[in-house]
Amino acid sequence: MELTNNLKIFFPGKLVFANESLEQLAVEVHGLQPSKVFIATIVPLQNAIAGFITQLEEAGIEVRTDTSIVQEPTFSDFDKLMQTVQQFNPDVVIGIGGGSVLDIAKLVAAQLDNEQQLREYLGIGLLKGRKKKLICIPATSGTGSEASPNAILVDDADNQKKGIISPFLVPDIVYVDPLLTISVPPAITAATGIDALTHCMEAYTNKFAQPFIDMMAYEGMRLIAAHIETAVKQGDNVEAREKVAMGSLLGGFCLGPVNTAGVHALSYPLGSMFHLAHGLSNALLLPYVMEYNIPSATKKYAEVALALGCERQADDTATAAAGVGRIKSIIKACGIPLTLKEVNVPEDAIPQMAADAMKVQRLLRNNPREISERDAIAIYKAAMG
Ligand SMILES: NC(=O)c1ccc[n+]([C@@H]2O[C@H](COP(=O)([O-])OP(=O)(O)OC[C@H]3O[C@@H](n4cnc5c(N)ncnc54)[C@H](O)[C@@H]3O)[C@@H](O)[C@H]2O)c1
Numbered sequence: 565m566e567l568t569n570n571l572k573i574f575f576p577g578k579l580v581f582a583n584e585s586l587e588q589l590a591v592e593v594h595g596l597q598p599s600k601v602f603i604a605t606i607v608p609l610q611n612a613i614a615g616f617i618t619q620l621e622e623a624g625i626e627v628r629t630d631t632s633i634v635q636e637p638t639f640s641d642f643d644k645l646m647q648t649v650q651q652f653n654p655d656v657v658i659g660i661g662g663g664s665v666l667d668i669a670k671l672v673a674a675q676l677d678n679e680q681q682l683r684e685y686l687g688i689g690l691l692k693g694r695k696k697k698l699i700c701i702p703a704t705s706g707t708g709s710e711a712s713p714n715a716i717l718v719d720d721a722d723n724q725k726k727g728i729i730s731p732f733l734v735p736d737i738v739y740v741d742p743l744l745t746i747s748v749p750p751a752i753t754a755a756t757g758i759d760a761l762t763h764c765m766e767a768y769t770n771k772f773a774q775p776f777i778d779m780m781a782y783e784g785m786r787l788i789a790a791h792i793e794t795a796v797k798q799g800d801n802v803e804a805r806e807k808v809a810m811g812s813l814l815g816g817f818c819l820g821p822v823n824t825a826g827v828h829a830l831s832y833p834l835g836s837m838f839h840l841a842h843g844l845s846n847a848l849l850l851p852y853v854m855e856y857n858i859p860s861a862t863k864k865y866a867e868v869a870l871a872l873g874c875e876r877q878a879d880d881t882a883t884a885a886a887g888v889g890r891i892k893s894i895i896k897a898c899g900i901p902l903t904l905k906e907v908n909v910p911e912d913a914i915p916q917m918a919a920d921a922m923k924v925q926r927l928l929r930n931n932p933r934e935i936s937e938r939d940a941i942a943i944y945k946a947a948m949g
């Protein structure tokens with residue numbers, strides 16, 4: 565008897581997905597009747613959100629904006645930001661940016677008026693609550709952080725990426741306006757898009773895969789695979805941006821109930837040791853983890869190949885292999901390096917990377933095929949090129 569894996573999912577309180585939806589956000593915020601609003605965002609979006617801020621201010625709301633978080637935030641970035649936000653004491657926290665900004669906004673909202681300290685709620689389910697309203701607006705298609713209960717920070721003490729996972733980190737309100745992603749440069753569009761695709765694929769092939777989530781994962785893979793190349797090469801193509809944004813959102817829903825697996829676990833050391841962006845680290849490993857996993861989840865990977873747009877081959881093994889070929893050609897067409905060598909990761913770093921990857925058991929346990937330290941070494945070697 566094969567039983568269905570358990571399902572537990574926390575949805576955002578309200579979700580809006582529409583081009584130009586940013587224009588309705590001020591009315592939405594006003595409806596919460598705040599006197600002070602804190603906005604975490606990034607410099608490249610300042611023009612795009614200037615009108616929104618003016619609308620809030622004209623409604624008598626005090627607004628404070630911060631653009632200090634650029635990429636892959638650390639514990640100390642968070643601590644520094646909290647000192648100023650705590651003094652301001654907003655009623656509503658808004659994140660408008662990529663995953664780095666959204667994760668920070670989620671944690672800022674959770675930390676305000678909280679007696680717990682960040683280090684006390686690292687890990688799964690330890691955060692006891694959140695007192696401030698939280699609104700997330702993604703500007704990359706990407707992490708899906710807007711729909712997930714996760715936030716990721718780099719611990720300055722040991723340079724490891726640490727996750728905080730809690731239903732209280734799921735936002736109250738989410739606005740996805742794909743037009744915000746038009747300013748994302750091609751290389752970041754490519755890497756973040758592959759990240760989103762990986763969220764879907766790692767959920768679909770997960771040891772704890774779930775039919776409810778499979779539906780979103782499959783459609784997310786299909787949309788991203790079909791449109792990512794256009795989004796990278798014609799950044800102002802609204803249709804491509806919209807489809808990839810939907811794929812990314814679907815990927816976000818995969819993260820809470822099922823989550824990622826081997827690709828993400830093995831990519832963390834690339835982020836912490838070589839400061840490679842999250843999406844790029846995943847892209848560099850994705851084809852090689854797929855190849856490693858196929859023998860243990862052949863049918864699922866054959867279905868992945870179909871979602872990616874491949875024809876069905878003579879059998880599942882051949883179809884699954886075609887999927888790996890398709891991923892490699894998508895990665896290449898998007899201008900992402902295909903090997904660790906190309907991004908100057910030295911071969912002698914492999915033992916340390918493998919040892920560090922073994923610490924990410926919360927994700928490794930999800931992988932359809934067990935990955936030992938020795939297996940991780942073999943995967944990194946294959947990815948070297
Ligand atoms: N919470 C989650 O569920 C989750 C899931 C996956 C990854 N993450 C985390 O998210 C972070 C990565 O987020 P990301 O991949 O979205 O990238 P990012 O937020 O780090 O942004 C990457 C770069 O793109 C720029 N950028 C972002 N949006 C832009 C726009 N609209 N126009 C122009 N430039 C723009 C940023 O300023 C930055 O320089 C990592 O810290 C990762 O660990 C979180």
Ligand SMILES: [Zn+2]
Pocket residue numbers: 707759760763828842846
């Ligand atoms: Zn990811």
